[in-house]
Amino acid sequence: MSSAQLEIQLIASLVAIACAIPGTFLVLRKMAMISDAISHSILPGIVIGFFITQDLNSPVLILLAALTGIITVVLVEYIQKTGLVKEDTAIGLVFPALFSIGVILIAKNANDIHLDVDAVLLGELAFAPFDRLLVSGVDLGPKSLWIIGTILLITITLLIAFFKELKVSTFDAGLASALGFSPMVIHYGLMTVSSVTTVGAFDAVGAILVVALMIAPAASAYLITNNLKRMLAYAICFGVISAVSGYWLAHWLDASIAGSITSVLGILFLTIYLFAPNKGIIAILYREKQQRTEVSLLTFLLHLKNHTDETERHVNHLNEHINWQKVRSKTVLDLALKNNMIRIENKIVSLTEKGNDFTTQAIDYIITNEDSQIEGMKDDFFLFRG
Amino acid sequence: MKNKIAVQVDDLTVAYNYKPVLWDIDLEIPEGVLMAIVGPNGAGKSTLIKSILGILKPIAGSVAIYGKPYDKQRSLVAYVPQKGSVDWDFPTTALDVVMMGTYGSLGWIKRPGQKEKKAALEALEKVGMLSFKNRQISQLSGGQQQRIFLARALVQNASIYFMDEPFQGVDATTEIAIINILKELRKAGKTVIVVHHDLQTVPEYFDWVTFLNVKKIATGPVKDIFNDDNLTKTYGINYKVVVSD
């Protein structure tokens, strides 16, 4: 691996981490769309900043462009507050307008600046190692690495300092406000960090990949954990894994790095969406199937409890009586046997003591809907997990 | 008996998008009462509480907590929002939600430690939810979520408690458990203000009541003002409740 390759992966990974942190909170605040808006509407800010500074990596340009991001947020909120349109509509109104101003500014001045819309949206990670930071002749590495490294450092410091404030204002803005943690301050803090990160990263990876890196890892992490700190950690891991494997995918396919990373992110999210243990599609389908079986089981046990004479409890009779298909009867019988709830002697089925208790408890629960009674049963049966 | 005034609201008008939803409210809540705020859906009950707590900015009027602005008295006040106002799929546990009640006394940046955790565990114990401390909040029933919110308010260890529909979606057992805790708070000299929808239970649970529907209709002791006249004025229809005793 050459040092340029290493540097590209390092830059991509740092961008991934810097995006995953604000991204986690954006996802939890259901504000994924706003990052898309910011990523497009920073364009005029970048162009104007470039007129002033003549340097795509200047901190002044980053701050100016980030300001356009904040203006976007303010405009969206203002339009939304009029009550005439919903938030997504407001976003859809604001960012194409700002983006097109940027496009016009570029077109009008095409001769003076070497900046094009593609470069802003897609970036070119492969070139990042060539633009180096030289201090009195000494090569300190790629400029992008320093920019994104600085932004990441600030982001992590803010995250550690204000973790509790971010958490409480995201979960319950009313309480946060009542406790004296202004949700407005935290909201605009988060928006500023998101904007600065987007601008800082666009030169290296492009605005589209920034959005993908903010939302996809956090959305994936959300599906597999119930703990905020772990969600942050998973989002960071997913981001870095996608960045590195996306890089190698691009290498093998000789394709765009940003495009490959975005594809990996998409595949990663899809995989988790399908296979996540609790919130994944397959888990949900499985749970629904189990719940159906368990309802049948309960019906069956109840039948046994209510009928004492043997003809009613004969295996063959059960098939016709409860009116189930062979397969279903067998699944239910097996489940009951596996849980030691029934006993079969000479093809006569009877409840065991455990089966009897279970039935009483379950019926009790269904009638009273009191949760405390069935705590122990939740682990074994999906039926009681709400 | 001349009690101190815990909460004083003067000429309060609150609007969303310039449309007033609370008009010129004057309200004095004496210290040590257990007060119900009643009124139909959309009457502005939640809005009143949010304005008292500085969550919403009124377009006119002022609020005082023991004679001073809310900003200066935060530590004296605890708040239970309406249950539907938060996202219960948020990745966190019951214990962590209760811990949030301690954030106010910590202030910015400082993190909760052992002392805060201990207080949170005690509050969970008090509402009978200790065994659920590590449960993810979406896996709690509606009544259990309500108890968690109550525990979070208890941990704030305040003098005045504002609760927005703490009985919403809870069963009879939980309702009794909650009201007993509220009565205990009153016994300890605290002031408790509760948005309440079940008119039948007002005389049994509360000693003070405020009727609200955009304007304040009446406020005072339940035994004096909880009558058909005020109910009719508040709800617009001819209301008859059976007030026992």
Ligand SMILES: Nc1ncnc2c1ncn2[C@@H]1O[C@H](COP(=O)(O)OP(=O)(O)OP(=O)(O)O)[C@@H](O)[C@H]1O
């Ligand atoms: N964020 C908001 N934006 C615009 N209007 C709002 C907002 N929140 C509440 N309102 C309106 O203000 C009025 C009062 O609302 P509020 O929530 O205070 O009523 P409430 O008495 O608490 O009702 P409920 O019994 O349904 O909880 C309603 O007409 C409501 O539609």
Ligand SMILES: [Mg+2]
């Ligand atoms: Mg309300």
